[in-house]
Amino acid sequence: MKKYEELLVSLRQVIRAIDLYSKKLSKETGLTSPQLLVLLSIAEHDDAMVKEVAKTINLSSATITSIVDRLEKRGLVTRKRSTTDKRKVGISLTDEGKEIIKDSPKPLQDHFIARFEAMQEWEQSQMLATMQRISTMMDAEDLDASPVLEVGQIDQH
Amino acid sequence: MKKYEELLVSLRQVIRAIDLYSKKLSKETGLTSPQLLVLLSIAEHDDAMVKEVAKTINLSSATITSIVDRLEKRGLVTRKRSTTDKRKVGISLTDEGKEIIKDSPKPLQDHFIARFEAMQEWEQSQMLATMQRISTMMDAEDLDASPVLEVGQIDQH
DNA sequence: TCATAATAGTTTGATCACTAATTATTAGCA
DNA sequence: TGCTAATAATTAGTGATCAAACTATTATGA
Structure with missing residues (x-):
């Protein structure tokens, strides 16, 4: 599999994880x-x-x-x-x-944030830089987005 | 803005970009x-x-x-x-x-792929590794999702 | 062999999401 | 004042999505 394909796959996995979590949430709250x-x-x-x-x-x-x-x-x-x-x-x-x-229960980003904050400073910086670069490469940097993990639009102040 | 917020924002931007792109595609193909x-x-x-x-x-x-x-x-x-x-x-x-x-058109961001392929080999690898790590950080959530500790859940059915 | 389990696809019923059309009400303005 | 435009919510119709139930078929094991 080509590298960019792998990248897109893991992107989809992230999207799916967000999606699955919200379904899990639904089950718990009814x-x-x-x-x-x-x-x-x-x-x-x-x-x-x-x-x-x-x-x-x-x-x-x-x-x-x-x-x-x-x-x-x-x-x-x-x-x-x-x-x-x-x-x-x-x-x-x-x-x-x-x-x-x-x-x-808490939304996904709280859990994710906890993990992120547990990382080394330099790792955090690198992760952020990479993500921002992907965003730029997709011409997405100008899109309005809130720091809330939900698939499908939500909350754009 | 905190680092994790920036990260979540760029992640959302990417998700949104993918979403918008697929909507655009739909319009074109009917x-x-x-x-x-x-x-x-x-x-x-x-x-x-x-x-x-x-x-x-x-x-x-x-x-x-x-x-x-x-x-x-x-x-x-x-x-x-x-x-x-x-x-x-x-x-x-x-x-x-x-x-x-x-x-x-293919439901992939042609631009994105072109840009990705233009990158250095090591940069590609690093980007992939980072993305996979984010994916893992979220997937893991799914696995160790400890059931919320409910107070007074003992009730007899 | 034959009862039972597993598998593939479909149907059903619920929720969600959109656009367009409809209804009721309010606002704008000559 | 009174006509028309704009606004708020709802309804109607289409499509997407899933879990659970169902049908038909194939595989398995005693």
């Missing part, structure tokens, strides 16, 4: 990862509008609507139409919703 | 990216089994089945049950299928 993301987003900003949530986690309003449907059915969130602007709908966590996210 | 992946996989290995394709592009057999359903409906592939082992189903490209992928 929520799918988009559901968890929505809950966390609402926890940060109570009484959030559908559109705000959509923007925060970079999904369409339609998708948020359907996820909120399910969360509402499970009694984790409530909807309340705004009185000042009747087009808007505020979403809030129920007590049960708050309870669930309270003991949801 | 196929969704999984559909294109399936076609390319079959092009590499004609008369491929569902399971082989599934393994190659890392999806479940069920998913491949449904994608092949659509490709077949569009006349891009054909199915043929094996005579030696009637459980197996071989998938092949039709002429139209071959036509479509012939003028679709």
Whole structure:
């Protein structure tokens, strides 16, 4: 196998690892990862509008609507139409919703960071330099990205 | 910004770049990216089994089945049950299928590969080693994923 | 040989994600 | 004021994805 192929393979493995972890997370909480993301987003900003949530986690309003449907059915969130602007709908966590996210496990990057920080200083620098170089080589350095490990878009401030 | 944050950002950038590229590809070919992946996989290995394709592009057999359903409906592939082992189903490209992928760019970043190949041998090796290490640091997570210590989990069922 | 296990593929039911169309409401402006 | 544009959320339709259940076939071992 050519070297660049191996490189692409390990890249895919990384992507897959991130993906698998989020699935594992889902099993533990009984929520799918988009559901968890929505809950966390609402926890940060109570009484959030559908559109705000959509923007925060970079999904369409339609998708948020359907996820909120399910969360509402499970009694984790409530909807309340705004009185000042009747087009808007505020979403809030129920007590049960708050309870669930309270003991949801850490996201992958926390574990990864721990390992990274355990490395030698020079190793860290080298790893960073390499990763940045790959990013540059893919013309990706100008892309907006947050330090959150999720596959598929999320959170671009 | 902390070093690990920079690392995560560049990792996300790379993931995003790959993602954006595959979306761009989809627009050009009129196929969704999984559909294109399936076609390319079959092009590499004609008369491929569902399971082989599934393994190659890392999806479940069920998913491949449904994608092949659509490709077949569009006349891009054909199915043929094996005579030696009637459980197996071989998938092949039709002429139209071959036509479509012939003028679709490879789902790899041509730029990236060119740049990678232009690097010194030792640089390539180092880049690969680093990427593999990151991969390991994440895979390992999957293995030693200690079940979260739950308080009061002893409850009798 | 024949019962049982393993394998290949499909079906089913759920979730997720998108775009486009629809509904209801508010804002802008002549 | 009243018409039109913009906005917020939802619905509809398509496709992707998986786990689990199911069907058909082949392999295995007593």
